[in-house]
Amino acid sequence: MTITGSCLCGSIQYSADVDQYTSALCHCTDCQKWTGGAFTSNALVPRSSFKVTKGTPSTYDVTGNSGKINKHFFCSGCGSSLYTELEIMPDSTVIKAGGLDNGAAKLGGKIDLELYVKDRVPYLAAAEGAKQQEAM
Known part of the structure; x- marks a missing residue:
């Protein structure tokens, strides 16, 4: 199946060709700050299947608790959070x-994994x- 998405203004679009994906909520304080919400809801897909099909997202790097970089991608026009690549x-x-x-966004009605439940x-x-x- 192909899943697609975009930012709020439509300047950035992306897709991923996957058989399935892992649905996950992340409750870490970085995700809370980044989205302005209590958690992020996510579809984890193979990086090799993901591609930006329109536009060029902006990035912001954060050092995670692991000491490794979390690269956040977002639209510089409307500010939408798009995706993250974690080292x-x-x-x-x-x-x-x-x-x-x-x-x-309903992720098939179920969540597979919750991260940073602490x-x-x-x-x-x-x-x-x-x-x-x-x-x-």
Whole structure:
């Protein structure tokens, strides 16, 4: 299947050809700051399957708890968070689910994995059936 997405203004578009993907929530404080929300919802796809099909995203690098770089990609026009490439996960691209097209932000109705649950805000419960991971 091909999943597609874009930023809010449409200047940046992307796609990934995948058989399946891992759906994940990340509760780390960097994701909270980056999105202005309590967590990020994500589709983890093989980096080799991901491509930007329109525009050129801007980037911002953050050093993660691992000491490795987390490269955040975003639209400089509208500010939409698009995807992340983590040095600690060199074979994956972490697509921010809110930018996925055709209602795909719902991630198929299930979450496979929750990361940094130690930083999860107390008013949110664990996603039913998701593997819970304290950190990365």
